[in-house]
Amino acid sequence: MATLEIRDLHVTVEADNATKEILKGVDLTVKQGETHAIMGPNGSGKSTLAYALAGHPKYTVSGGTVTLDGEDVLEMSVDERARAGLFLAMQYPVEVPGVSVSNFLRTSATAIRGEAPKLRTWVKEVKETMERLHMDPAFAERNVNEGFSGGEKKRHEILQLELLKPKIAILDETDSGLDVDALRIVSEGVNRVRESGEVGTLLITHYTRILRYIKPDYVHVFADGRIAESGGAELADKLENEGYEAYAKGGASA
Amino acid sequence: MAEAQNSPTSGFAAAGGPPPVGSTTAGSIAVAAESTVATRMSAPPSFDVADFPVPHGREEEWRFTPLERLRGLHDGTAVATGEGVKTAVEAPEGVRVEVVGRDDARLGRAGKPVDRVAAQAYSAFEQASVVTVPKETVLTEPIRIAVHGEGGAAYNHQVIELGAFAEAVVVIDHTGDAVLAANVEYVLGDGAKLTVVSIQDWDDKAVHVAQHNALIGRDASFKSVVVTFGGDLVRLHPRVAYAGTGGEAELFGLYFTDAGQHQEHRLLVDHNVPHCKSNVAYKGALQGDDAHAVWIGDVLIQAKAEGTDTYEMNRNLVLTDGARVDSVPNLEIETGEIVGAGHASATGRFDDEQLFYLMARGIPEQDARRLVVRGFFAELVQQIGVQDIEERLIAKIEEELEASVG
Numbered sequence: 001m002a003t004l005e006i007r008d009l010h011v012t013v014e015a016d017n018a019t020k021e022i023l024k025g026v027d028l029t030v031k032q033g034e035t036h037a038i039m040g041p042n043g044s045g046k047s048t049l050a051y052a053l054a055g056h057p058k059y060t061v062s063g064g065t066v067t068l069d070g071e072d073v074l075e076m077s078v079d080e081r082a083r084a085g086l087f088l089a090m091q092y093p094v095e096v097p098g099v100s101v102s103n104f105l106r107t108s109a110t111a112i113r114g115e116a117p118k119l120r121t122w123v124k125e126v127k128e129t130m131e132r133l134h135m136d137p138a139f140a141e142r143n144v145n146e147g148f149s150g151g152e153k154k155r156h157e158i159l160q161l162e163l164l165k166p167k168i169a170i171l172d173e174t175d176s177g178l179d180v181d182a183l184r185i186v187s188e189g190v191n192r193v194r195e196s197g198e199v200g201t202l203l204i205t206h207y208t209r210i211l212r213y214i215k216p217d218y219v220h221v222f223a224d225g226r227i228a229e230s231g232g233a234e235l236a237d238k239l240e241n242e243g244y245e246a247y248a249k250g251g252a253s254a
Numbered sequence: 255m256a257e258a259q260n261s262p263t264s265g266f267a268a269a270g271g272p273p274p275v276g277s278t279t280a281g282s283i284a285v286a287a288e289s290t291v292a293t294r295m296s297a298p299p300s301f302d303v304a305d306f307p308v309p310h311g312r313e314e315e316w317r318f319t320p321l322e323r324l325r326g327l328h329d330g331t332a333v334a335t336g337e338g339v340k341t342a343v344e345a346p347e348g349v350r351v352e353v354v355g356r357d358d359a360r361l362g363r364a365g366k367p368v369d370r371v372a373a374q375a376y377s378a379f380e381q382a383s384v385v386t387v388p389k390e391t392v393l394t395e396p397i398r399i400a401v402h403g404e405g406g407a408a409y410n411h412q413v414i415e416l417g418a419f420a421e422a423v424v425v426i427d428h429t430g431d432a433v434l435a436a437n438v439e440y441v442l443g444d445g446a447k448l449t450v451v452s453i454q455d456w457d458d459k460a461v462h463v464a465q466h467n468a469l470i471g472r473d474a475s476f477k478s479v480v481v482t483f484g485g486d487l488v489r490l491h492p493r494v495a496y497a498g499t500g501g502e503a504e505l506f507g508l509y510f511t512d513a514g515q516h517q518e519h520r521l522l523v524d525h526n527v528p529h530c531k532s533n534v535a536y537k538g539a540l541q542g543d544d545a546h547a548v549w550i551g552d553v554l555i556q557a558k559a560e561g562t563d564t565y566e567m568n569r570n571l572v573l574t575d576g577a578r579v580d581s582v583p584n585l586e587i588e589t590g591e592i593v594g595a596g597h598a599s600a601t602g603r604f605d606d607e608q609l610f611y612l613m614a615r616g617i618p619e620q621d622a623r624r625l626v627v628r629g630f631f632a633e634l635v636q637q638i639g640v641q642d643i644e645e646r647l648i649a650k651i652e653e654e655l656e657a658s659v660g
Contacts, residue, residue, distance in 0.1 A: 054610075054614050055613075055614075056610055057606065057610070077613070078610060078613035079613040079616055079617055079618050079619065079622075082613070082615055082616035087614075088614055090611070090614075094605075094607045094608050094610070094611040095608075096608050096611065096612065096625070096626060096629060097629055097630065098626075098629025098630055098631070098632040098633060099625050099626070099628075099629040103625075104612075104625075107617055107621065107625065108612075108615035108616055108617055111615070111616035111617045111618065111621070112616040144611075160615065164615070164616070
């Protein structure tokens with residue numbers, strides 16, 4: 001069973017000619033089949049965790065370890081991490097002008113699977129997955145993320161999640177900026193992947209709203225660069241009622 | 255550090271959109287007078303090289319060009335060697351291909367040389383080639399002109415003329431090694447449609463300086479695709495003017511500037527009659543030490559050119575340190591009674607966020623870079639419309655990328 005283990009992870013960024021520590025010792029274990037929600041106020045370091053795990057060059061790991069099935073993730077390049085089974089659904093997916101969605105998806109699937117998917121089954125697979133996400137077939141001919149609405153970008157991320165079938169999926173604020181209909185469609189996509197039982201999900205969110213559609217096994221409250229409290233789904237209800245105030249700076253005593 | 259210079263100048267302070275209606279005011283004229291398309295050349299256009307002083311390099315039209323690498327084209331020391339450059343024309347039936355003397359009345363109609371090297375070429379050529387597509391002749395196959403350098407110097411003159419309502423695609427393919435100065439004229443009759451693809455696929459040492467003049471008839475459309483890969487120094491000067499209303503010009507360009515290469519494209523669209531359109535889009539990628547791309551985009555909308563619709567754009571993708579881009583769009587507007595006028599210029603480093611996004615989907619870095627650069631050029635490659643040329647360009651881009659990331 002695939003396991004992502006994060007131990008005492010410290011991450012810094014360079015800003016204004018100074019080094020700033022954003023993650024201050026994160027411990028977390030995500031196993032295949034589990035869903036972990038990471039919740040926290042803005043600026044608590046949730047997204048930094050997501051990008052650091054994916055290997056974004058802006059973030060420097062200054063301490064700790066991350067392993068996937070015992071393999072050192074931090075030693076891997078960005079593409080190696082993806083091929084090892086990590087997937088990051090981004091909060092702000094990047095436009096890639098001149099590269100069509102269909103070309104991108106196929107190039108990506110070829111890289112992840114280690115061989116080019118057979119054309120006929122691939123076309124069918126993409127088409128059906130897009131239909132389930134309520135995406136127009138014409139979408140495949142558009143350039144990656146170029147001119148996409150917020151909702152289209154998120155559906156496109158989940159489309160990739162469904163096609164690439166990672167071991168560990170990190171969803172960085174996938175719910176932000178979505179209306180209720182889009183949130184439901186996107187959540188259904190995530191749930192289809194979860195129901196396979198083959199993915200461990202790390203759901204990063206600011207709001208409890210998405211947890212009505214995607215039921216977490218564990219909820220972690222992120223504050224000031226580390227996990228301040230962990231619990232079951234009931235912790236989300238507490239946050240819904242009480243907000244993050246208890247976790248404000250120096251107040252992680254809850 | 256890569257240097258990226260963008261110095262847009264404009265007759266209007268707020269360029270990029272249409273100027274206020276009826277704004278032919280003294281204000282705009284005062285701004286334009288500082289540096290106008292017409293006045294900032296060091297001498298007025300002329301067919302005679304003696305009318306142009308030998309440039310010293312500080313002139314506006316020469317300030318980006320390394321004169322010492324022109325191998326004498328600018329100062330009269332480059333002597334034509336007869337067999338220096340061979341030109342072969344392959345034309346479908348119905349096209350007239352002629353070699354004519356200097357006194358042929360069909361030469362020089364599309365425009366005069368505007369700088370010393372173009373005038374030198376006009377003063378020095380012995381024979382010109384004239385390719386004529388008779389009126390109402392619609393070609394289904396391209397006319398192919400192969401210009402192959404065999405190591406010598408040459409001064410060329412070519413005229414491509416389309417009669418009224420004729421339609422043709424012309425591919426001019428420059429290969430080999432040469433020191434070449436040339437004038438190419440495109441004369442479009444009323445309602446004619448001409449697509450010209452000029453490919454500069456020279457060997458590393460070649461020097462190529464050319465002025466392209468298009469004169470677009472009433473309701474005619476002209477599409478120019480300039481593709482520059484090779485050469486030590488390539489300096490092209492595509493120019494467009496209109497002979498009647500309703501004309502359309504599309505000027506597209508792609509260049510891939512490698513270490514040590516100087517590739518300069520200087521465009522002028524002269525909106526000299528009302529109700530004409532122009533669209534300019536040039537894109538370049540640069541890599542390696544002292545790769546230098548220059549793009550000058552001049553668009554002039556004369557006072558009488560009401561109803562003009564024009565847009566010009568230049569984008570550069572800097573792939574490595576050590577490359578330099580000078581991109582200067584220049585829009586001069588003498589009438590406010592126009593449909594639209596805008597320009598854009600951007601020079602950017604390879605986008606690390608795009609790279610991260612693609613790599614985060616498992617795509618190895620080199621493949622990701624290839625995807626992005628191919629994507630950058632794709633919209634222009636698709637404009638060519640000649641399949642074997644499109645394929646060759648894609649292959650060429652791959653080859654260039656192989657050198658940079660492979």
